[in-house]
Amino acid sequence: METITLNNGVTLPALGLGVYQSAPEETADAVATALELGYRHVDTAAAYFNEKEVGDGLRRAGLPRDEVFIETKVFPSDYGFDETLHAFEKSTRKLGVDQLDLFILHQPRPGLFDRTLAAYRALEKLLADGSVRAIGVSNFKPSHLKRLLAEVDVVPAVNQIELHPYFQQPDVQSADAELGILTQAWSPIGGITFYPGPWREDRMNVMRDPTIAAIAETHAKSPAQVMLRWGIQHGRSVIPKSTNPGRIAQNLDVFDFALDDEEMTRIDALDTGKRAGVDPDEPRGDFYDRPIPEA
Ligand code: A2P
Numbered sequence: 383m384e385t386i387t388l389n390n391g392v393t394l395p396a397l398g399l400g401v402y403q404s405a406p407e408e409t410a411d412a413v414a415t416a417l418e419l420g421y422r423h424v425d426t427a428a429a430y431f432n433e434k435e436v437g438d439g440l441r442r443a444g445l446p447r448d449e450v451f452i453e454t455k456v457f458p459s460d461y462g463f464d465e466t467l468h469a470f471e472k473s474t475r476k477l478g479v480d481q482l483d484l485f486i487l488h489q490p491r492p493g494l495f496d497r498t499l500a501a502y503r504a505l506e507k508l509l510a511d512g513s514v515r516a517i518g519v520s521n522f523k524p525s526h527l528k529r530l531l532a533e534v535d536v537v538p539a540v541n542q543i544e545l546h547p548y549f550q551q552p553d554v555q556s557a558d559a560e561l562g563i564l565t566q567a568w569s570p571i572g573g574i575t576f577y578p579g580p581w582r583e584d585r586m587n588v589m590r591d592p593t594i595a596a597i598a599e600t601h602a603k604s605p606a607q608v609m610l611r612w613g614i615q616h617g618r619s620v621i622p623k624s625t626n627p628g629r630i631a632q633n634l635d636v637f638d639f640a641l642d643d644e645e646m647t648r649i650d651a652l653d654t655g656k657r658a659g660v661d662p663d664e665p666r667g668d669f670y671d672r673p674i675p676e677a
Contacts, residue, residue, distance in 0.1 A: 383395045383396065383397065383420065383422060383637070384396040384397075384614065384637065386564060386617070386619055388516050388539040388540065388564055389537060389539050389562040389563065389564070390516055390539055392483070392484075392515050392516045392539070394423055394451045394453075394483065394484070394619060395421070395422045395423040395451060396614045396618075396619060396620065397421070397423070397610065397614065397619075397620050397621070397622070397633070397634065397636065398421060398422075398423025398424055398425050398451065398453070398619070398620075398621045399412065399413065399416040399421050399423065399424045399425070399621065399622070399623070399624075399630065400425050400568065400621035400622055400623035401413070401424065401425070401426050401430055401432055401436060401623060402427070402430055402568070402573075402623055403430075403573070403577060403623060404430070404432055404623060404625050405432075405625070406431065406432045406434075406435045407435075408625040409432040409435035409436055409438075409439065409625070410435040410436070410438035410439040410442065411439070411625070412439065412624065412625040412630060413435070413436050413438075413439025413440060413442075413443070414438075414439040414440075414442040414443050415627050415630055416439075416630050416634075417439070417440070417443035417445055417450065418443060419630060419631050419634055420634055421630075421634060422445075422449060422450055422451060423450070423451040423452075423453070423621070424436055424439075424440070424450065424451075424452055424453070425453045425454075425542075425566075425621040426452075426453070426454045426455075426477075427454055427455035427457070427488055428454060428455060428456060428457045428460070428469060428472065428473055428488075428674045429455070429457040429488060429672065429674065431675075433454060433473055433476035433477050434476045434477075436452075436477060437476060437477040437478035437479070440452070440477070440478065440479075441478060447479065447481075451483040451484070452477060452479060452482055452483050452484075453482070453483060453484035453485075453486065454473045454477065454482060454484075454485060454486075455485075455486050455487065455488040455520060455542075456469045456470075456473075456485065456486070456487055456488060456501055456505075457469070457488050457489075457670070457672070457674050458488060458489055458491050458494075458497075458498075458501075458670035458671075459670060459671050459672055459673055459674060460472075460501070460674055461487070461491060461494070461497040461498055461500065461501035462497050462500050462501060462504075463500040463501070463503055463504045463507075464504075465501070465504075466500070466501040466504035466505065467504045467507070467508070469674065470482070470485065470504075470508055470513060470514070471677070472674060472675075472676060472677050473485075474513075475677030476677045480513075481512070481513060481514065481515065482508075482513070482514045482515070483514070483515045483516065484514070484515065484516045484517070484518060484539065484540060485505055485508060485514040485516075485517055485518075486505075486517065486518040486519055486520050486538070486540060486542060487501055487502060487505070487518075487519045487520060487522075488520050488521070489520060489521050489662060489670065490519070490521060490522050490523075490526040490530075490662055491670060492526065492662070492663055493665060495529060498530070499530065499533050499534065502517075502519075502530060502534050503534065505517040505536075506534065506535060506536050509536060516539040516540070517536060517538060517539060518538040518539045518540030518541060518542070518563070518564075518566075519538045519540070519541050519542075520541065520542035520543065520568070521542070521543055521544075521662040522538075522541050522543075522554075522662070523553075523554060523662060523663070524553055524554060524556075524557035526662070527541070527557055527558075527561065527563075531561070537561055537562060537563065538561075538563050539563065539564060540563065540564045540565075540566050540619070541554065541558050541563050541564070541565055541566065542566040542567075542568050542621075543565065543566070543567070543568065544567075544568055544569055544574060544657055544658065544659045545565065545567035545568065545569070545570065545613070545618065546567065546569050546570055546571065546572035546574070546575065546588050546609060547572065547588050547591065547594065547609060547612070547649050547652040547653065548572060548575060548586060548588045548591075548652060548653065548654045548656070548658070549653065549654065549655070549656060549657050549658060550650070550653040552653070564618070564619055565618050565619075566618065566619040566620075566621065567613050567618050567619065567620050567621070568621065569623075569658075569659070570609060570610060570613050570618075570620040570621065570622050571588075571589065571605075571606040571609045571610060571622050571633075572587070572588030572589055572609065572658075573622075573623060574658040574659045575587050575588045575589070575658045576588075576589060581658055581659065581660075582656070582657075582658055584656075585658045586654070588605075588609070588652075589605050589606070590605075591605070591652060593648050593649065593652060594608050594609065594649065594652075597641065597645050597648065597649070600645075601639050601641075603636075603639060604632060606622065606629070606632065606633060607632060607633070607635065607636050608641070608649075609649075610622060610633060610636045611636045611639065611640070611641055612641060612646060612649045614636065615640065615641055615646060616646075
């Protein structure tokens with residue numbers, strides 16, 4: 383498995399298992415299966431409401447703790463300094479671990495930026511005392527990064543954003559690169575372009591894209607594998623979600639082929655500039671106030 387080195391020297395596998403939208407009752411099996419197949423990175427979030435099941439899967443796989451990179455996210459309802467320290471306790475208890483490899487803010491709250499900053503300062507404290515090995519953010523636009531960096535000491539190691547061939551966010555990627563922040567792709571195979579849910583009605587399903595299908599055929603790989611390979615070759619961290627054992631295995635099988643420059647460029651050219659998920663600047667009523675249960 384290829385690894386990526388973060389700006390503080392910590393390394394993580396280039397590909398990990400995502401569990402957004404993994405039903406709790408399927409999550410432990412998915413995590414245990416992935417770890418048995420060779421995955422060594424799992425990305426979850428307090429607000430996915432499946433951290434306990436991720437922990438069950440980890441224990442079932444029985445690997446030494448330091449062989450698995452565990453990432454989770456604080457939800458905005460837990461932003462604030464003390465609240466975020468407590469969110470760390472909730473997440474680690476649910477996961478059944480003492481230390482997190484990566485702990486990130488789930489979302490900027492542009493209208494409540496003081497609380498966002500206080501939450502980040504709690505991440506800095508957790509980093510300083512060794513409770514977490516790296517800290518970061520998610521869904522931050524360049525404007526949010528700028529506001530954050532004007533006030534804090536530690537440059538985030540990671541910015542996890544919606545990133546698949548139809549929505550590539552070149553402005554965020556450039557800002558991340560300039561600042562030494564790793565861009566981590568959520569929905570790297572475009573699940574957000576076809577999940578049922580309250581998303582944009584004009585979404586196009588990237589899994590059915592003809593350019594990607596043609597490239598996949600050339601390599602005798604699937605469209606999902608081509609999209610993952612494209613992300614990894616661009617130096618990004620990718621965290622495809624699947625609860626299906628065959629697809630979990632398929633998504634890991636992307637290290638025995640390479641896309642050439644022309645294929646990479648053809649996929650780069652598919653960017654529509656239209657996000658399928660929610661704009662981080664959009665106020666969402668009380669969505670971000672949803673409480674995260676105690677462990
Ligand atoms: P499933 O869990 O049934 O496999 P993303 O991580 O980009 O959001 O994509 C996740 C979505 O893509 C889920 O709906 C998942 O369903 C599906 N998926 C995961 N791996 C593959 C694959 N290799 N081929 C097709 N669909 C996949």
